[in-house]
Amino acid sequence: MRVAFERPSALADIPTHYCPGCTHGIAHRLVAETLEELKVFDRAVGIAPVGCSVLAYNYFDCDMVQAAHGRAPAVATGLKRARPDAVVFTYQGDGDLASIGMAELVHAAARGECITVVFINNAIYGMTGGQMAPTTLLGQHTSTSPAGREPGREGFPIRVCELLERVRGVAYLARIPLTSPANVARARSSVRKAFQTQLEGKGFALVELLSSCPTGWGMPPREALRWVDEVMTEYYPPGEFRTEPGDPGGGPAGKRGSQP
Amino acid sequence: MRVAFERPSALADIPTHYCPGCTHGIAHRLVAETLEELKVFDRAVGIAPVGCSVLAYNYFDCDMVQAAHGRAPAVATGLKRARPDAVVFTYQGDGDLASIGMAELVHAAARGECITVVFINNAIYGMTGGQMAPTTLLGQHTSTSPAGREPGREGFPIRVCELLERVRGVAYLARIPLTSPANVARARSSVRKAFQTQLEGKGFALVELLSSCPTGWGMPPREALRWVDEVMTEYYPPGEFRTEPGDPGGGPAGKRGSQP
């Protein structure tokens, strides 16, 4: 018998602190497998965020730096500029990346920093106990949107890929839900492309993984995955938004008014 | 003889500190005229940024608040939430709004705050003496991009309207150059719409005014206006990007994948 599946060696062989059924674990594995597959584990440096995945610094067995809440892209910038031969990735939740860290994200993208951002969108602040995230859906109840998110009060959820799609400097951009073996396989291929983009020096790469937070959502894990598939993907359509660098244009009222 | 044109009374009758030919002065006038025209001067509160226009607090004769660099949209949010009947506008430069203030901008937009943002894009940091701005064009020489902005070193210029076009919560969005009487008339109509959007409670409104900084660019004023028309508008196409609230969608690779 040969081994058809085993723990990637890029992940430390210790139990994680994540809740039962939390897809952070799947995302970790995809990154670890990619580091091995692309043979870059040895020059990889990961930036752990502030969020449930802060302890990712213990799980990824490569060099790791813990960053202040939201600032991982800035930390990654400093690191990558000092060591262009390092393979630098950040691993960030929606609160970290899209709320407090919005400026650092957009500017790292616009600078076209050759880094890979793994973005875990679980529509909530898991770590701090289930508060509203910038990606919390309309109507979703959280501990700080107790009556359900209502645009007039709590505003609209932010779509990170759609936003970054408009930023020149971005070279790869995709969104995949971590909800089934097929989707996980797709996610893995996207994670791989996001690292390859860095290796080829093309620019900024981000993969958004639609994830579950059974605890924060108050749902059993399987129901949580169904909710991702049925509710989240409606507002956050999966797919590849960008696969090459270039000028995304835009322009007034849909016209692509600008030259590349 | 009747008066065909005179200083709007919403502007204090004092000389400004702006350099000769700086279009900040034109932008001021457009805002002041709009406040009068819409008869909202008396309940207007302006938020002055940090930038050449910091002293706007002296020029606009309505109530004014000076905000920390980049935080005007957050200050406006606090003010508008406390006094929904006030007509709140921020007046911000490109450094203030698109660099240090990127997170506050995107989030005020996503919350759909009923405020009006007047955005002066002059592709440079005027106040501090001509450093690179997030909107500085590729190839443009500034005191911190002395060899000309080069994407691999200084990244790409950010298009604010194109970016915000993807943010739900935005209700009005336009870009106009302040380069000729006809364009100034267009700009005036856009400024007016941006205030009307607020009055109708529709959501977040922003007008980007392509402006000149003769001093920072090292050009005579008339040449500077030509540069706006000939060079800036190429990367920053003028026009209305959004005239109503609604879901801008987006979606992977151009597909509009999401429901409104």
Next chain:
Amino acid sequence: MVEKRVLFTEDRCKGCELCLDACPQKIIFMAEHMNGKGFHPAAVTDQERCTGCALCARMCPDLVITVYRPERPTKAVS
């Protein structure tokens, strides 16, 4: 006794049941007993029905599952 194709590191299992839905053979079930962490761990007894497709393992957030496959490749999805 058949050779094991799918192995669960029981003490790492958090009983989330995500592997259940992933298995095309529907052979994974939750054990009656509790593991050291207080969870009912996932298990497979019907080892010969396992195709070694590893779909369960790819959905397990906690790397509980190791999968072996006979040297001659099966037809299952890889």
Next chain:
Amino acid sequence: MVEKRVLFTEDRCKGCELCLDACPQKIIFMAEHMNGKGFHPAAVTDQERCTGCALCARMCPDLVITVYRPERPTKAVS
């Protein structure tokens, strides 16, 4: 002497010349003398050629210009 249609508050002028390009009549010129700020101010002497269109005023960043128009509207752009 003709009634003035366009009036320049000379001391506020910064000599930027933006009004020059704006005037369809091309009657604005920069004066020889300097104002208190050290700039050569803009001026119009050919008042009767002024249509009162106010385009100059709408381009002036410094609100130097006030424009008057005969009560009976002219044909000029408003």
Next chain:
Amino acid sequence: MKYEVIIAGFGGQGVMSMGQLLAYAGMLEGRQVTWMPSYGPEQRGGTANCTVILSSRSIGSPVVGRPSAVIAMNLPSLDKFEGKVIPGGLLIVNSTLVARRPSRDDVTVLLIPATGLAAELGNERVANMVALGALLEATGQVKPESVLDSLKKALPPHRHNLIPLNQQALERGRQLARERLGREAG
């Protein structure tokens, strides 16, 4: 006088609310009280605990190194807190989930199969009330009625249907403690 209790168990076992009920009851009886939870990032599967102090005088430290009593609802809690009970103190152990016997011989040990008894009553979730009943019986710190009064205040009206079950569980705990302590019904 001051009485300090640490209540510990898995996240879902209701140890926090057990402590709150005790503190609330103490307050209703006019005593000084504090309730202090352990808090941490959401690390499910870990153990949670809280400290309740009941006192006739104003309470200094809400954090207690050596409690008068410990309720251990699971094994990790017993492991962690067994050694901390003061000599002569009380140690209540949820014997349904905890296989081993405590090793302390200088404290009163009450083995209460709280989870089992709660299951018998139809809902494992009231295991905390069983354990609390045992504590009340063994210490006499607050009256069971005060705990029930607290429960009424704590539960929203539409949940008041749960009160009888909780009362039963509390009684069951008291009864068993009485038996174990060889006391007569009071």
Next chain:
Amino acid sequence: MKYEVIIAGFGGQGVMSMGQLLAYAGMLEGRQVTWMPSYGPEQRGGTANCTVILSSRSIGSPVVGRPSAVIAMNLPSLDKFEGKVIPGGLLIVNSTLVARRPSRDDVTVLLIPATGLAAELGNERVANMVALGALLEATGQVKPESVLDSLKKALPPHRHNLIPLNQQALERGRQLARERLGREAG
């Protein structure tokens, strides 16, 4: 000994570089020097000034309340600094642009039509060198050769063609000062 000069004028008149040349020249002559600009947000049309101190001992404050000499290249500068020159000090006024006569009678006043003379030499921008020449002549603080040496160091090689013009301007200023002071050529 310490010599303190304030040089003031419009933004474009080269007052800053005039100060820097003076300081550089002082440094080349082995003296202690400081150059301190007024700095502010870019408010064009305002006045700019700098302070140069030349001293045989280490310099304490680089900021000077009462300078030994003032060069006023425009009217606002004269208004602002006229009163600050120490009694017995020197006041150089760019009389091309400044219509009024200074009112101080306890200082040496040199009216130098610097802008006019520079225009005569073909470039208004060397007015600062004319004024500097007058200062050198009147005070003897540094040698003209040191200023020219400084100029060579300060200008990039492709601008060295400007040196003769600057030298002429410096000379013109010295000459005029000599005349005004009733001195013989040195």
Next chain:
Amino acid sequence: MDELVLMKGNEAVGEAAIRAGCRFFFGYPITPQNEIPEYMSRRLPEVGGVFVQAESELAAINMVYGCAAAGARAMTSSSSPGISLKQEGISYLCGSELPALIVNMIRGGPGLGTIQPAQSDYFQAVKGGGHGDYRVLVYGPASVQEMVDLTYLAVGRADHYRNPVLVLGDGILGQMMEPVRFPAAVDPAGLPEKPWATNGRRGGPKRLLNSLYLEPEKCEDHNRELQAKYCEMAATEKRWETVATEDAELVVVAYGTTARICRTGLEGLRERGVPVGLFRPISLWPFPDEALDALIEGGKVRSLLAVEMSAGQMVEDVRLAARGRVPVHFYGRAGGMVPQPEEIQEHVRALLEGGAANAGGL
């Protein structure tokens, strides 16, 4: 709600602020103070108020700035790293003279540190973590009831002085429950007008809220006025408590949670006849130095022991007050560790026996 209720410190802070007429909360989650925003998101809509979860602590403090500019009573809360991010904003609030309630439930640092309680943000709070010469009134409550009372007071004092007021708690005070009674509710509609508030001229004179003074003379004048205000605060806002200091030879100086732990420890020593007392600063800025001074001048005190959940910060203010007249010792725990009464007792005993040196703990 005059009755006694059992409440978490965090929630009590929120309710106290509402009672004091605060209807606007702008904040961002961070442990161990999440119950404050969570409570406010539930409660404020019930009383016609507004809760906004800001995109960051930085945005939150600037929303408070805008809200206060409009004349409303506004607050924010956070814990250590989040409070660091507010430092520029706090300096601006002081510069523009805007009232605000700021709550810091301290956790151990530096950096991400730990989420457990600490008192290591004392310097930042009382000396000023932001730029420029400014002062913030700082209260250090020691119980949930005092959190209520001082929060309530803070809201009023902020308006009175047009200055931010900081309530400095810690993880324990935020997380613990104690019985509390709430003061009478203030109706925000009944509060006096703020003529300086920028809510639209509405026929009146133009108002400007600003901290920029390009001319240094004007900026110094402005600073002089601010300093005069701080002097007035220093003269009138000092608060403290003493326990058994009359005949004490050794006085422990501690605030907040640490003070109540020390009290427990000292009660035990007193029972055994050890002549110890407790001096508890309640206002941390202004530090109640004259009261401590008087204690020293009383002549009985032979030494002071500052106890903190930090590496030694308040102890500097104790030393400043002591001016070398009596030795000032220090005992501290850090990184989320909470001292136990027994430790305090041992340390005091060692000191009285002349054992411990002029440092300790940590």
Next chain:
Amino acid sequence: MDELVLMKGNEAVGEAAIRAGCRFFFGYPITPQNEIPEYMSRRLPEVGGVFVQAESELAAINMVYGCAAAGARAMTSSSSPGISLKQEGISYLCGSELPALIVNMIRGGPGLGTIQPAQSDYFQAVKGGGHGDYRVLVYGPASVQEMVDLTYLAVGRADHYRNPVLVLGDGILGQMMEPVRFPAAVDPAGLPEKPWATNGRRGGPKRLLNSLYLEPEKCEDHNRELQAKYCEMAATEKRWETVATEDAELVVVAYGTTARICRTGLEGLRERGVPVGLFRPISLWPFPDEALDALIEGGKVRSLLAVEMSAGQMVEDVRLAARGRVPVHFYGRAGGMVPQPEEIQEHVRALLEGGAANAGGL
């Protein structure tokens, strides 16, 4: 470049950092230090370095964090409001024990304040404007040459201690030109390896840079180690200068720009036979307290006068060192106003004649 050159303080700082082997600059424009980023944007590419204009001060300090994590010598600079925004980042640098050079060219505050020089960020610098117990080595240069020397030193000390070092200048020091001589250039390639740097394992053990310690015991241990390091710094890094203090009855204590102004003033007094001296702290943290102590113990000094461009911040450290043995007076200017030597002279004379009270200026 061993020759003397006339250079602006801001540019000299940049060149000194490069000489010290710093090849990475991350910053954001702000007056009065814009010449630092401008100089670096020109110079760094010439020496194979990298200049990044960050989107904000916050991003800049976090880029420094990442760059330092990779093992490189990195720096940032700003002025007061921008430094406030870096406080969280500075706390993180200390927590993760990362070296960095930070330059603050102070301007008057609070809020937007003024762009003119001040010393009102002393507390923030030396007490810690961020959260948690941490210390940063702080140097206060008084001339352009000293800016060069101390910046050069700072880069090395930062690496030595794995701790940020702050150079605290002001608008004057940044804007003025003085002749300077540069020390020998350090080749960054020749610097010792940093085994802790996270630049990819490359066959070695895993490295982690982190400041989170969820268990308070571990967090306290970490704090204990940090404190031990700070103690070592306090024991070995104190720097100061004295001028004519041997027989001085009144000693002025001042640092940076203020110190050189005081020196001018005091020279004038000395010429007239007034027995005054100057004590100039060069390291602001650690404050050279023992040296001041020795001066007081010397017995001649009858009073101290702290002079600052602030409302009184360093004066607290002077008081702590004086421990009540001699009176400590204060004279300050604020909001961008620079004291003149004559003011100092007058104030000193008034003090010696017993006129002025224990406060002054402002």
